[in-house]
Amino acid sequence: MTLLRRIGTALLAPVGAIVVAMIITSVVISASGSSAGDFWSIIFSQPSSRAIVNIINQTSLIYISALAAAIGFRMNLFNIGVEGQYTLASYVAATLAGAAVFSGILNIVIPLIVAVLVGAAWAGIAGLLKVTRGVSEVISTIMLNAIAVTLVGYLLNKYGVHEGNGVRSKVIDAGSQLKGWYFFDRPDGPVWTLSVLAIFLGVGFWVLLNKTRFGFDLRATGMSQSAAIASGVNVKKMVIVSMLLSGGIAGLIWMPSFYGSGHSYGTAFQAGLGFTGIAVALLGRNQPVGIVFGAALFAFLNEQSNRLTLETDISVNVVQITQGTIVLAVVVAYEVVRRLTAQREQRNVAQKLDAQGPRETEEVTA
């Protein structure tokens, strides 16, 4: 009963938000003179096998990105710089792997570690600025995003392999490429091997936050910095460590795609995942399980919307309106639900204590 109720409450906000987003999207499409019915029938049509594979792969990338954002959010640290962190980390790791200094499995493991370190270092700059100079991490990470993208563009242009109009890092050896699992026919493509990273990271995130002392300190800092300080948490240290963790996870975002299909940093690189991750983290309430659904929803909407261009006159970008309104509506809805839950809790306490009340309210009313 209470479990059902809890699940019901947990679902109330996201479901409500999705309904609101659907209504708003429909209004926008209708207002622009297209048919909202067409839009939804395409979005909710049965995805092809190939689309399913894409959705799974994209879910894993978005999931890792959302985890990176969520770890900061859990302590009220707004790492807006996931984008820059994984761009730089992806480039460095891809270049290192392409240089074939190591081979085989080592050429996978070591670049992965390097990706984590680069992402962490880039985020660490923002952490350091915050604790030493009081610079808001929101500002510094946005700046670092711009710097990272520009830096990578410059380095790639200078040291990359030029090919026609494009430029990319060296393709990695076949021995270091990971194919993945074919759940459908071969042309439908594989689910990338490193997608499992998302699962490991999700479990690790949950254990770290809920089972460890460090996680307790981190959550305490997020819930009440003043109480955390009074309890002996060194908030400055927590800021640095959280930023490093957040950036470290961010470094891995594109790695499943890199080893599974891209094999080089260039046109294959998928930008924008960092910002998607922020939205999905909000949607999933910074909870590892919630983020799974958020990531899957976003991946699903992205994939399905690809068909819009072929089959309708509706712009693919409309789906971004849907995603945007989902996030906005969900933030509002969570707050509403939070207040309702808090009130209900208080009422529960009052009721239960009333029920056991007579025990201590026996004195005479004179």
Added chain:
Amino acid sequence: MTAPTASKATDVAVLTEGVGKRFPGVVANHDVDISIRAGTVHALIGENGAGKSTLMKILYGVQKPDDGSVTINGEQVSFGSPTDAIAHGIGMVFQHFMLADNLTVMENVVLGAERLHGIGDGARQVLEDLSSKYGFGIEPDALVEDLGVGDRQRVEILKVLYRGAKIIILDEPTAVLVPQEVDALFANLRGLRDEGHTILFISHKLDEVLDIADDITVMRRGTTVGEAKPDAITKHELAELMVGSELPSPATEESTVTDVVQLSLADVTLTNERGRDLLADISFDIHRGEVLGIAGVEGNGQAELVETVMGMRKPTRGRIRMGEEDMTSWSTRKRRESGIGYIPEDRQRHGLLLDSPLWENRILGHQTREPSVRGPWIAKGPARDDTDRIVKAYDVRTPSIDTPSRALSGGNQQKLIVGREMSGEPVLLIASHPTRGVDVGAQAAIWEHIKKARRTGLAVLLISADLDELIGLSDRIEVILRGRLVGEFDPQDVTPQALGSAMTGGGAEVAS
């Protein structure tokens, strides 16, 4: 409803019948019947959590009652907001002042009521008339930040009068005042009453109530339990009515002070960014088994002193020693690990994770100590068991240890904190207002826990605004004024008046 007092009118200004409020909290109002005669000072007394605030909010239009009726000057009313209450001539002075420090008295008074008399000479005239009529002696152009607490309160009352209030609700107005200021306030209130104002005076200090009130209504557990006339009831009877059981007393037994110094401050000075000394040359020793009480008007450096001892602020100068060791440079966590328990002044901001269950709150502050953790891991089972122990030992009223701490009443939150900070056998307890907002039963229990621990050698730094608590628990009292320790008193032979003088800088000899 007889007994002629200073009032000429015997009309009923405020009447509530069967007022109830089912509130999403622990204390609700039910069957509140109160009748306030016009032109009187009516005291509403009750312990913290007795439902006074809820009733007050109902009268001022902040809350709507669920049952019953409220009648103002013979007219049944239903206030949607304080604006409606103000329109009916009701004004309220809150315990925490709502004044803009960087504005003048006049600007503060006129703010939000510009339509009444404008913002120019008209407004000034009204304000000066009011101020002189009731003997407030407030300079309209003075900056509020330059005013003392008593004057600020008078500004709040002026604000209410300026808006035409005839019925004035004062929420624990004396809580922030020292004894001498209380006398001045009472003179003002009598002046207002004699001019025909009706005053609802909310308090839990019995002496004051007996001094000022014409009628007294007592609340307990959300309802009105009795009425009394000050000349027909003794303090003790009133207290029993209020408490409904035996009165606790913080009287200490024989001294347990040892000669081992547990905490020692030497010339501790804390300077803020603007170069002002928040603490200046604070030196004292607390021995094992000793309770050192710090008395002072709030805002004279008590909070800074506590935070400096806890390592949340770094002193600009001076040394702090814990037992044999110099802990000046220790982190807060290391200090806690060395055996310091900390009951913070603001329990919601510094003592709790409001959205976390009680058992997680048990871990807070004990993140590195048994039984909450095992190595780097949270030890959920032992932490829960120990939370159960605290809930039982400290009588925390909660349906379960999985309840978020936000849902508990203030008193129960406090009991949880005290229980937590007393676990793990601390050697030093820093207690800021340890019984603020808890009911009398819990207060007695908390005092008993502190005394018991003191007998086994606990050293206590006690900061309290409750002089009775300070006198009853402390082995020694130091008075803090503007960041300095200005006088030492022996609780055995000190009076509240003497302390009050020292707290305001009057010196002990001014004691009356």
